[in-house]
Amino acid sequence: MGVIVQKFGGTSVGDAEKILNVANRVIAAVENGNQVVVVVSAMGKTTDSLVNLANSVSGKPDPREMDVLLTTGEQITISLLSMALQQKGYGAVSLTGWQAGIQTERVFGNARITDIDPEKIQSYLNEGKIAVVAGFQGITECGQISTLGRGGSDTTAVALAASLNAEKCEIHTDVDGVYTTDPRFIESARKLSSISYDEMLEMANLGAGVLHPRAVEFAKNYNVTLEVRSSFSLDTGTLVEEEVSMEKNLIVRGLAFESNVTKLTVSGLPNELTTLSTLFTTLASNGVNVDIIIQSTNQQNTTDISFSVETSSLDKTLAVLNENQSVLQFENLYHESGLAKVSIIGSGMISNPGVAAQMFQVMAENGVTVKMVSTSEIKVSTVVEEENMIKAIEALHQAFELDQRVPVHGA
Amino acid sequence: MGVIVQKFGGTSVGDAEKILNVANRVIAAVENGNQVVVVVSAMGKTTDSLVNLANSVSGKPDPREMDVLLTTGEQITISLLSMALQQKGYGAVSLTGWQAGIQTERVFGNARITDIDPEKIQSYLNEGKIAVVAGFQGITECGQISTLGRGGSDTTAVALAASLNAEKCEIHTDVDGVYTTDPRFIESARKLSSISYDEMLEMANLGAGVLHPRAVEFAKNYNVTLEVRSSFSLDTGTLVEEEVSMEKNLIVRGLAFESNVTKLTVSGLPNELTTLSTLFTTLASNGVNVDIIIQSTNQQNTTDISFSVETSSLDKTLAVLNENQSVLQFENLYHESGLAKVSIIGSGMISNPGVAAQMFQVMAENGVTVKMVSTSEIKVSTVVEEENMIKAIEALHQAFELDQRVPVHGA
Incomplete structure (x- = not known):
């Protein structure tokens, strides 16, 4: 039985209805015979509201306290998604960054992951449960709450996939894959079935914006197969992997x-x-x-x-x-x-x-x-x-x- | 230098302005030469909103996940109050229940505190910092997030005061003390300067409602001197202590x-x-x-x-x-x-x-x-x-x- 990591961003978990929809996507993966780890971001505009609260009490909020504040956003989502999964009859358990064993540097606001202890998640998976993990957050060596900065939830998902030897890390987002170019402007733009890490990095840096470069680098370093796909449709997305040999090897991919x-x-x-x-x-x-x-x-x-x-x-x-x-x-x-x-x-x-x-x-x-x-x-x-x-x-x-x-x- | 624990309830931290006001009350205690530990509840109606969210994804939310959800409320308050104190030039550091070493039974929704390891708080106090602790929450032996149920923040404050050998545990609330009877109905009602634990317990159970009976029992068991006082005025409140000898020993106190x-x-x-x-x-x-x-x-x-x-x-x-x-x-x-x-x-x-x-x-x-x-x-x-x-x-x-x-x- 393989492990799949699924990541859902803020717009995918924006309200109760969307969370119930995400639960269905997770259940589909379980029913396909996978052990599933879900990584979620804060709901919709939660982070913005929290930032506004901080600015209303301080002109220059302390980064350590900012991380304590912002991490509540994902903590809310993991509990709600776990409840939704349980409501639908599936065993699920939520884990904050520190509970999931996500160690980071002693940096606030933009920490890098230094180590992951997958033991707790693995033991829940072995019990047949779905592990619902808070993205974007971790814990420093001395027990402080830290955040990973922009693209943090993508990075959490990839790092967990690496540490759990997952078959695949699915990034569910509001687009259904990586395109040859921006389909909002170019009618003939076509969804790619696969793309290499380096190509994806260049695409991401140039504004394609579906996947954070940091997460792609992490995936490349640990050889984690990514799939960029839609939260709202069941279509196959775009695979991001080292060997892109399954289709005609395009010289220019995007x-x-x-x-x-x-x-x-x-x-x-x-x-x-x-x-x-x-x-x-x-x-x-x-x-x-x-x-x-x-x-x-x-x-x-x-x-x-x-x-x-x-x-x-x-x-x-x-x-x-x-x-x-x-x-x-x-x-x-x-x-x-x-x-x-x-x-x-x-x-x-x-x-x-x-x-x-x-x-x-x-x-x-x-x-x-x-x-x-x-x-x-x-x-x-x-x-x-x-x-x-x-x-x-x-x-x-x-x-x-x-x-x-x-x-x-x-x- | 003595340790004072100050507890502020949800209405006292209801918005940014009130949090800045609470910061001033904390600073006054620091300026009086005390080491100060602050215990706070979730802001105003936060808990109600979170409960509504839970009910919108599940008919019967799991107690474990409910605790993961609800504890975000106090986590938001501790970070904001710490920022407010820092903004005013005072060293402050926030601690969640698990960071503050508050161990509880393995029960969700209504756990009792089994042990407190005050080492981390004490080390922050020794560095000259104000420790801002999330009320109502703790951690079980196996690392699960738990909550203490009704009156939980009062209990957190009293338990911390006991474990830190604090001089006093101040409960800041929206009334300015314990009265001989309900002043909303009886014009001649008078604020008591002190009251015994047992009398307070009887008053609390009979609807005086300023202090949770569980916290009073805890204070009695560990001989912690409580002071019930207003968050909004600087007047002396009512002391709750074993020996009530400072005023004419009234046969009937309330x-x-x-x-x-x-x-x-x-x-x-x-x-x-x-x-x-x-x-x-x-x-x-x-x-x-x-x-x-x-x-x-x-x-x-x-x-x-x-x-x-x-x-x-x-x-x-x-x-x-x-x-x-x-x-x-x-x-x-x-x-x-x-x-x-x-x-x-x-x-x-x-x-x-x-x-x-x-x-x-x-x-x-x-x-x-x-x-x-x-x-x-x-x-x-x-x-x-x-x-x-x-x-x-x-x-x-x-x-x-x-x-x-x-x-x-x-x-």
Whole structure:
């Protein structure tokens, strides 16, 4: 009998009716002959309400106390889901982070899991019970309540799956899988039957947003098979696993895109060892998040550096740079807004030279000017004019054959 | 430096503003040179909302899961109060029941405290911190979350005071102390400066309702000095302690009263060994709560038994008795509604014969007919017509000199 870990996020457990629906999903897995561990988040807007309460008593709430406060959210969900399962005639038992043996670093608000003692959960499973575990939370070595930060519940689920040698960790969410690109904008977008960890990481970072990168990394490190699927439908989702061999090995597996990008160029910087670090340390310490960075030294004594930021950060970025001009010693500062980022992702690129070239050719054929390029082993990102974004994605989707129906895993 | 335990109930921590107010009360105790442990309940109506949530997913929520659910209420309060104290510049740390070392029986919903390991709290106090502890909750030997049932937060406070050898356990509530009788009805009612544990127990059971009997018993057993005082004013409250010697030793210290009492008489019962037990077991197993019970055997073969119930239980009581007439073998059943209970309480009665006689004399002088009498060492209860209740209390209040100003403890 195999162990399955199922994770349900906040919108999936938003009210009593949804919790009863989740109970049915869990029961279906039990009836399929699995031992089931369920990981849940706080109900809907619970976390927001708790944060508001904290802000109403303190201007700067202590992180330790914030964790004590926020962990009540999942504790409420685990008890309610256990009650719902019992009501439907199934043995279930709830476990908080500390009861489930989830040890973390001694950090509040953003702790990493250091160890899991699965003994208690395993003993409940052996008794034939469903273990309902609070996501997002753990306990430090000295008995303090800690939280795992953003993506924490996904990470809890993956970590439990690893420690219990689970067959699969199912991430139930409000989308039904991972798509070749965003189906809200691109009609021909198609659900993938499977995707590799690295591809998923690039997709997640580029805004596909169904699975937290941290959980994917964890799954990759411990070789946990993930399945991203809908809480509301019974359709098969998308498998995230090391070997993606079940379907035609697409060179490019997905396209990501985001608008509201601004490109900045700082020119005439001194060509010194510390130039890059000084520039980006200054920006980071002032809270500016930089995305793509490009440097190409073309003169002997000076260098130009271009980078992209979200357009909403432009004013702040300009202010920081201008205030620090004497330290940074640049000559000119240019910026261009109204841009977008368009990326292709696929682990097949590594062994297929010319994928980037093919991308640029598609862009050129469609009259899309590429303003910046940045590449990694499994990704090529370009910055283009915002008005060309959808056109570029549609052309790339077709050119890389992402719209073609391929055999679906398990179908 | 002495340890003070302060307990604040749900209405005292009902919203952010009230929590900030409680923080000020705690800080005042710290500034007076005390090490302070604070015990808090769930905010206002939190528990009711959680119970509603449970009922919306299950017809009969499991007690274990109910405790996991309900304990989130106090966990929210401890974190918020700690944040509020920190905001005001004081070191504070929250502790859930399990973090505070509060061990209970393996019972859910109504567990008794079996042991307290005060080490963690003591170490925080030694670091100069305020310990903010969740009331009403503990942990079983096998690591399950449990709750203490009604009056649980009072009991937590008293138990912590006992285990920490605290100087005093302050119960902050929405009344400013224990009164000679209910001040909402009797204008001359006066706040007592002190009262004994046993007197408090009788007062509590008779509806004075400021302090849970279970907590008073605990305080008596471990000789913890309690102070009942207002969360909203700085006035001295009422001390509950073994030796009540600081003020003129009143023979009668308080008067309790309640209306909506019905007297029932079951007559012509067989005069047998099992008659009493059969009658009251039948009533109890059908959910009828009986208050005063009087039996006086006046014939050889039969006996009459009178008892009082809340008038709201009358219909049910009559139904249960009539259904079981053949088993109980009584001849007649009488009842009289529109009655009230009037009691005098005072440990001084034990060494002062004639107190009951004096009570009856006062009643007679005021034209109040006594329908039932029940006595204990420190209490005499009578049942009278409801319309005479307030008149009787006013006359007794004056006759036993409860309206007279006496030196107040510490003033």
